[in-house]
Amino acid sequence: MTHSATSPCFPVTVETAIFTLFQRDLKVCLFPCNQPPFEGSWMLPSVMPAETESLDDAAQRCIFSIIGAGSDSESDPFFQQLYSFGAPDRDPRGRTISIAYFALVAKDRLPEHILDGTNAPLAWHSAYRPPPLAFDHSEILSYALTRLRYKIEYSAVAFQLMPEEFTLRELQDAYMIILNDQKLDKANFRKKIREANIVEPSNRFRETGGRPASLFRFRKDAKLEIKTRRFFP
Amino acid sequence: MTHSATSPCFPVTVETAIFTLFQRDLKVCLFPCNQPPFEGSWMLPSVMPAETESLDDAAQRCIFSIIGAGSDSESDPFFQQLYSFGAPDRDPRGRTISIAYFALVAKDRLPEHILDGTNAPLAWHSAYRPPPLAFDHSEILSYALTRLRYKIEYSAVAFQLMPEEFTLRELQDAYMIILNDQKLDKANFRKKIREANIVEPSNRFRETGGRPASLFRFRKDAKLEIKTRRFFP
DNA sequence: TCAAAAGTGTTCAGCTTACACCCATGA
DNA sequence: TCATGGGTGTAAGCTGAACACTTTTGA
CATH class of the missing domain: 1.10.10.10 (Winged helix-like DNA-binding domain superfamily/Winged helix DNA-binding domain)
Known part of the structure; x- marks a missing residue:
């Protein structure tokens, strides 16, 4: 009922579905996954929150580590917490709890070498027809898509994807x-x-x-x- | 970017805002908080997920620990994950990460001694004018209320509160x-x-x-x- | 026969939808 | 002058808000 004296601990990760729009398609940022048994699959970018870092700050660090910190906060990408995933078997290496975020970045906010994937493992894939994803990341992605669609209908977030x-x-x-x-x-x-x-x-x-x-x-x-x-x- | 080798761990709790409807008012279930510096405040019921328990299962256990498991799953209360709160200073005793849920229970699903608070620390307070709450629980409660209001407008969850x-x-x-x-x-x-x-x-x-x-x-x-x-x- | 609460029908304004039309430019 | 895509006006139909009305009971 209340906090118990003993405190079981869980590794916590923050995963982010970063969307952008180009080639008349909604793209999501993915990394190759090397962990068995998911070799050949892709995964969402993720970070672990630091000891004194809030969840939002961790998500922002995750995003900036990919697209670089902007010169003015005006053009900082929109991001929002989505949902937390904690199925005990979601990661075969051991139980982790994942706080999922989604983010919207305008194409012209992305450096050229990030867009075309030069000299980086990262790649942009169609959010609707993604490659095989590791862990429960396809569940996270489809949840992110649903929320994005809802959100775009009652708010003007679409402009976050525009130049x-x-x-x-x-x-x-x-x-x-x-x-x-x-x-x-x-x-x-x-x-x-x-x-x-x-x-x-x-x-x-x-x-x-x-x-x-x-x-x-x-x-x-x-x-x-x-x-x-x-x-x- | 990807999972690091070292895994910092966090205590994780599941807090649940359990709503019901009586006396022409929306009520939320609260417990007295004894932890300094929050003596005299109230808090939402919470549990810690067991090693092999999913977040949803933990939330359900939290709810059932209060209202009792039903005879048929038909009448099980509706519940849904809300949001995760992870500000580093949300609990002065040490950092915890909280996965918040909200639940709707029909009044006639509650045993008499739970409703009137006989012989239990638990009490039902007005969700709109709650007493002082410990930790960030008033933030959690107001978020739960907002989501409940949104949800009631595009779905028929209201019937979860009806006999x-x-x-x-x-x-x-x-x-x-x-x-x-x-x-x-x-x-x-x-x-x-x-x-x-x-x-x-x-x-x-x-x-x-x-x-x-x-x-x-x-x-x-x-x-x-x-x-x-x-x-x- | 009156008060109280259940239950229904009708109108009007405003919004959504569909579609036809005009405008500015390059080839 | 034609093809291409930008840009606008309007009529029909639907939805939601407001409100007046009828029905059924107990006192």
């Missing part, structure tokens, strides 16, 4: 890729974005195949999360 | 208490419930001050979670 400036078509593409829904109506999508008041034009344009597209950026003061009554039906 | 049979008025009261909103329109609420197709009449009635009210029960095959496109605005 500094973007066209509305590019934003719509991001939504369609993440929601796996090609049926979003262009006019209605634009109206929603306009009325939500979360972007402003930069008065610059991007060359496309046809009429040039206005570039937008997210407003610093935008309301990012809105809750409305829904009930179940 | 076997109930009137629609009683169900509406449950919603109004949890959402802290007295303005729910009776006609519209009933229409929603009817169209959601989640209850069926038991063909019995409850005596009230006026016209007797039909009793309903939840349908076993009801769809409990429905997701609709929402976006942010």
